[in-house]
Amino acid sequence: MDSLFNPPYRSKRPKDGKISFISQSGALGAAVLDWASVRDYGISKFVSYGNAMDVDEADLLGFLADDDETNVIVAYIEGVKDGRKFISAAKYATAKKPVIVIKGGLTSEGAKSVASHTASLAGDAKVYEGVFKQCGIVQAKTLKEVFNFAKFFTNEPLLKGDxxxxxxxxxxxxxxxxxxxxxxxxxxxxxxxxxxxxxxxxxxxxxxxxxxxxxxxxxxxxxxxxxxxxxxxxxxxxxxxxxxxxxxxxxxxxxxxxxxxxxxxxxxxxxxxxxxxxxxxxxxxxxxxxxxxxxxxxxxxxxxxxxxxxxxxxxxxxx
Amino acid sequence: MDSLFNPPYRSKRPKDGKISFISQSGALGAAVLDWASVRDYGISKFVSYGNAMDVDEADLLGFLADDDETNVIVAYIEGVKDGRKFISAAKYATAKKPVIVIKGGLTSEGAKSVASHTASLAGDAKVYEGVFKQCGIVQAKTLKEVFNFAKFFTNEPLLKGDxxxxxxxxxxxxxxxxxxxxxxxxxxxxxxxxxxxxxxxxxxxxxxxxxxxxxxxxxxxxxxxxxxxxxxxxxxxxxxxxxxxxxxxxxxxxxxxxxxxxxxxxxxxxxxxxxxxxxxxxxxxxxxxxxxxxxxxxxxxxxxxxxxxxxxxxxxxxx
CATH class of the missing domain: 3.40.50.261 (Succinyl-CoA synthetase domains)
Structure with a gap:
């Protein structure tokens, strides 16, 4: 089901595939989907969940972890609503498939703009980094990396050594x-x-x-x-x-x-x-x-x- | 004058412009020129100088510093032949126009492969970083950055503050x-x-x-x-x-x-x-x-x- 605001001639829909993408920002999510379309990335599900009134990132991670049509989960996250719930959902998901996260609001000023955007608590960058690591989440530094990681994890068998x-x-x-x-x-x-x-x-x-x-x-x-x-x-x-x-x-x-x-x-x-x-x-x-x-x-x-x-x-x- | 090995149908020549590019690696240089062609970057001069028997990077920097058709100098360097000569040429060049360098052989293993490639002394990464900084050279970390920096310095007026x-x-x-x-x-x-x-x-x-x-x-x-x-x-x-x-x-x-x-x-x-x-x-x-x-x-x-x-x-x- 296609419920995006942007008309398809302006914002192409990517082909079907195995990457699912959840985004706390609608515009960012839509632009990334559109980007995916030219790079020939296949997308399974896309959810823009904004200020997470009913459904939050942990619920979505749990759902996509169990989804047979999703091999790789990608997320743009500004803040986590319930830390413990997030950690347990993330651990459950990463045991099954790779989870790639790009975090908005890593700096103090970035956190302030998060407050104006989705009113999430962006928290401390080091804390998030630690939590992601503890849960086996792969953290991308740039949007370009999000793309590259998603492609690589979808296409390639896992390394057995370094x-x-x-x-x-x-x-x-x-x-x-x-x-x-x-x-x-x-x-x-x-x-x-x-x-x-x-x-x-x-x-x-x-x-x-x-x-x-x-x-x-x-x-x-x-x-x-x-x-x-x-x-x-x-x-x-x-x-x-x-x-x-x-x-x-x-x-x-x-x-x-x-x-x-x-x-x-x-x-x-x-x-x-x-x-x-x-x-x-x-x-x-x-x-x-x-x-x-x-x-x-x-x-x-x-x-x-x-x-x-x-x-x-x-x-x-x-x- | 076009003296590249690769035929134009395989390796497009970029349009005329204000970026000059010197490369210690021929293949890298040619690939970058070809890349420049699709990104619509204008190139003034390209020199692949290899193991620098007659002409070295310092000579080329000095020449391009005085060249009215060059606004930005880009260089792929594996090793510098004569440190003092390089520093003085680089200072002369950066006083006139931006110089962007990507250095090959920043790690110890990278330096070893430089020895097999152009037989240059790749030296210590920290030393090079210090020298580049001292001379006002902009160091790019990746090839992608080389491109972005070159484009940005060519198109944009200089910042007056941060x-x-x-x-x-x-x-x-x-x-x-x-x-x-x-x-x-x-x-x-x-x-x-x-x-x-x-x-x-x-x-x-x-x-x-x-x-x-x-x-x-x-x-x-x-x-x-x-x-x-x-x-x-x-x-x-x-x-x-x-x-x-x-x-x-x-x-x-x-x-x-x-x-x-x-x-x-x-x-x-x-x-x-x-x-x-x-x-x-x-x-x-x-x-x-x-x-x-x-x-x-x-x-x-x-x-x-x-x-x-x-x-x-x-x-x-x-x-």
């Missing part, structure tokens, strides 16, 4: 990805010797088969195929940042189909990173449509892996 | 923008009484004419016109985050033309923030084409204002 392998055809991107992995408190994987040998076999001597694994600027489809396939099988690797610059002439357009096939039943999360214009965007869109997570910057990719690792650690602790 | 006014037609976005302003160490402006009265006159009683100035979800073009115009004139306000959700039915499509006219000769930076799908994107693109800076998330907008304020403070100190 050892990340970087594969790239651009040296500079490999360097930035390395920084991003370390700055987000993840580890660089050390690939097995048999993996190294397999990749070396199809690569020139100047390729650097370490971590980052720099296939260099003249990498072709086959080099990428072998690298991705062997890293997916490598038991020393838990997740992959795959930097794929489509612009170089040695990459054939058929790489999309190849990657979609390779990654179809992946048991590790893969974050494809690729910057560029129309040509690159077309390729990224093809991958996104097939449920592969793509990013513009290695830092955004690493942030998603780190958020997932936080959630996995929480689950390991409670189960 | 007092930011938020104008919005979405309460939740106003709250997030307030947090973003405070978290980025900027201040919330306190508008003059005459400004408040002007806006109140065209707004319903439930509008909240403070900071954030929440024109509420039924704001129309006229309410936005009066709010923006009077805040541009208000001497207690140094910069504006303008949250404009185009999806609501009360906003007429002519708002683009109105904003372009209003902001034409602005003497304060304005960061337009708007999330959404096709309809909203079309409007944002119209504004971007007219040299207005737009963002998806309030946090990105505040980061740009904060980066600009850092640069302005440096200039105030040296002049």
């Amino acid at each position: 050892r990340i392998q970087i594969i790239t055809n651009g040296g500079g991107f490999g360097v930035l990805a390395t920084d991003a992995v370390l700055m987000n408190k993840l580890k660089l994987a050390k690939m097995q010797e048999k993996t190294r040998k397999k990749i070396q076999k199809v690569s020139p001597r100047y390729a650097i088969i370490k971590n980052p694994c720099d296939l260099t600027g003249d990498a072709d489809n086959e080099r990428f195929r072998v690298a991705v396939e062997s890293c997916l099988e490598d038991k020393n690797i838990d997740g992959i940042i795959l930097i794929l610059l489509f612009q170089v002439p040695t990459i054939k357009p058929s790489i999309d189909k190849m990657m979609i096939k390779l990654l179809k039943n992946r048991e590790k999360p893969v974050a494809v990173t690729s910057a560029g214009g129309k040509y690159a965007l077309k390729h990224k869109k093809n991958l996104e449509k097939a449920g592969i997570s793509t990013f513009n910057s290695p830092f955004a990719a690493a942030r998603c892996l780190a958020a997932m690792w936080e959630y996995v650690k929480y689950r390991k602790k409670i189960i | 007092r930011i006014q938020i104008i919005t037609n979405g309460g939740g976005f106003g709250v997030l923008a307030t947090d973003a302003v405070l978290m980025n160490k900027l201040k919330l402006a306190k508008m003059q009484e005459k400004t408040r009265k002007k806006i109140q006159k065209v707004s319903p009683r439930y509008a909240i004419i403070k900071n954030p100035c929440d024109l509420t979800g039924d704001a129309d073009n006229e309410r936005f016109r009066v709010a923006v115009e009077s805040c541009l004139e208000d001497k207690n306000i140094d910069g504006i985050i303008l949250i404009l959700l185009f999806q609501v039915p009360t906003i007429k499509p002519s708002i683009d033309k109105m904003m372009i006219k209003l902001l034409k000769n602005r003497e304060k930076p304005v960061a337009v923030t708007s999330a959404g799908g096709k309809y909203a994107l079309k409007h944002k693109k119209n504004l971007e084409k007219a040299g207005i800076s737009t963002f998806n998330s309030p946090f990105a907008a505040a980061r740009c204002l904060a980066a600009m304020w850092e640069y302005v403070k440096y200039r105030k100190k040296i002049i």
